[in-house]
Amino acid sequence: MRCSHDTVYAHDLAHAIGVPQLTFWSDVGPGGVAPAAMVGQAVAAILSGQAETVVVFRELNGRSGRRYGLADAAGDRVGGAGTYDEFFLPYGLLTPGQVFAMLARRHMAEFGTEPEHLGHIALTCRERANANPAAQMHERTMTMDDYLGSRPIAEPLRLFDFCLETDGACAVVVTSTERARDLRRPPALIRAVAQASIPDPQPGMMYPILMRDSLTELPAAAVARTLWSRAGLGPGDVDVAQLYDCFTITVLLQLEDWGFCAKGEGGPFAASGNLGxxxxxxxxxxxxxxxxxxxxxxxxxxxxxxxxxxxxxxxVPGAETCLVATTPLPPGSGLLLRSDG
Structure with a gap:
C-alpha cells in the first residue's frame, strides 16, 4: 500500500523484503492526506479477504529530489491543465506556503490570532524533537525570540512556521487483531478510520480552497464528524494527537476543526500549555x-x-487513545489508535 506520489512501487518493496508474490496492492493519493486513508484501505483489504497482512509505506526524497515547497515549474503557463490552478499560478501564487499564509492571515483578521500563538506550536514541536535522537532538529533548540526573529517567508508565516524538507521513508504493518496478539511487540489497535472532504467550487487540489466561503476551516471538520461517530468516542477521549503540521497554521485549524477547542480559540489554546x-x-x-x-x-x-x-x-503516561490526523487539504483522513488493554 503506497501513496501515488512516491517513486518506489509495491512490487519494488516486495522484492526488497523478500515477498515472492503480492496478492494485494493499492495506490492512494494525494500526498499528505493519504497516510490514515492508506491504513484504512489496508484494513478494508484484510476484512474483505484480499490480504492477511499489509505493509503501508511512504518514501520520498523531499530534500535531495523534488521539494514540495518549490514553485510550480509551469507557473508561466495559462490554460491546458484543466484545473482552476491555472488562474493562480501565472500571477504569482506559486507555493503551498503562500496559500496557507492566506489562511493564517484570514484567521488573524477574523479571530485576532497573534504570531506568538503560532510560535507556541512551533516551540512545542521543537521541544519534542529535542528529545528524539532521530529528529532532524534534535540538537537545535529554539526560543520564542528565535521564532519571532526568523525571516518572513510568506507573511504572516515565518521560517519556523514551515515544515522541513526531508529524505525519508516510513512503514507500518497492518494485520488482524488475532494475528497481532501473537507477535513479539504489543499491537496498536485500529479503533476507527475515516476519509472525507469538503466539495471545492472548482477543480484542482490546493488553490480552490481559497474560493470557499470560509478560509478558516479544513476538511478536518468533515473527517472528524465521521471518525468520532464510527469510534463512539470524542475529543475528550484522546490522550495524545499527531496533527499534520506542514505549517503551524494547519495545526491551529485542526485543533478547532477536530473539536479540541471552539473555532477561533486555537491560538489561545496553543498558548496555554495544552499541547506539551x-x-x-x-x-x-x-x-x-x-x-x-x-x-x-x-x-x-x-x-x-x-x-x-x-x-x-x-x-505520554498512560496513553490509551491516539488520534492521527492527516487533514491539511481536501480530501483528508483520520485514524484512531487504541491500546489492547
Missing amino acids: PGGSLPINTAGGHLSEGYVHGMNHVLEGVRQIRGTSTSQ
Missing part, C-alpha cells in the same frame, strides 16, 4: 513535520503506534 507534556492534548510527540521530518504524515502514524506501545521518546 502534562497538557490536556500533547501533540506531535516526535517533533512533527516542523522539527522531526516531513514524510507527509506517515511519521505521524509511526509515532501514534509508539505512543500506544509506550516507546515514544516523549511518552
